[in-house]
Amino acid sequence: MTPTHGEPSPAVWKVVTEVYAAYMEKDRPRLVGLFTDDCTLWESSNPRTRFGHEMKASAAEPEAWRMPVALRAINPDISVWAHTALVRHELQAQFADPSLDESLRVTAVLRRTPSGWRIVHHHEELLRN
Template sequence: MTENKDEIIALCQTLDRAHHDKDAQAIAGCYAPDAVIYSLAPPLGERGLDRRGLDAWLATWDGPIRIDAQDMELSVTEGLAYSSALNRIRGTKTDGEEVDVWFRTTMCFRKTGEGWRIVHDHSSVPFYMDGSTRAAVDLRP
């Protein structure tokens, strides 16, 4: 199991580096073609990574996108694994806005002929239950 865990951690590091470098091809390579994705952006969900949407999102960043995981928990079996973590995304948008937001992520991984791939990715932020339905992007762990 240690080898599988190391391979999944390496996949997550590849994904982090690909975001840093704004490399859509490398990001997409971390996912299974039919992955279920519940990202922070609309729509509510999709199957497969939307490359046009990803390219458009990456183009809104000026410089690297830094995503750091905290409190990651990883459970691995022979061919399936899942992780949960708090993630912090930081960087500068093309309009000069500085982004520094924490969000939650749960991922499921499957071992394929090409190695481990993300088959389910769910990211979210809580929202305030005060009637405003504002996203709680000001929270810190």
């Protein structure tokens, strides 16, 4: 099956941008609801692989993270194959102290479920700070 490479996929991109909106609003239940239980999460800031079920189990606990003042997802490149989507984009994190600003390269794999698109793999890599 040929992917719809680089074509707009509003439903898929909406899930990705919703992750960042929920994060900024500190809405953990909404945030973790966008990931499947068996989702894998790879982040530059965390050397171990995390899983969706771990994130959901700790949904009520506050996380100790530096909160940016703004997150901006840019330059999306989206491929869709039936019930699977691949999203590549950059994420710009702006902090109150501009010396802490970060740019990340992000890859997300999504699966179409009965309740909509959900993230099954999320990988963030720090480009520079």
